Amino acid sequence: MNMLQNLPKNVGPMDRNIRLAAAGVLILAGLMTGSVALDIIGLIVLATGAVSFCPAYKLFKFDTLNK
Template structure:
């Protein structure tokens, strides 16, 4: 798959995803925190399926 998640977007997804998972594990925010798994996965893989239909990309132009 073509990468469509750039550096700053990627870092923000990883940090936010990890924070949400941590909060879900501690019970601070409940089950909604598991959405962090999606953020973490898209950050680590640098691919966001939601961007694909719209042709969005936060990667620098080649």
């Protein structure tokens, strides 16, 4: 778990809350429809929100932490 705590944060509080809410919707939709793809996407969105780090943001040098 220490490795996840050492990631540089690039997801701000509002972005984090939106990700967590969207993850819940995606996972629930995946469970209701039987779509594994929606569940996987939901879990990825949940993970990026939970640790406040998005690899895509890092790749494109984007940051919502200070906004």
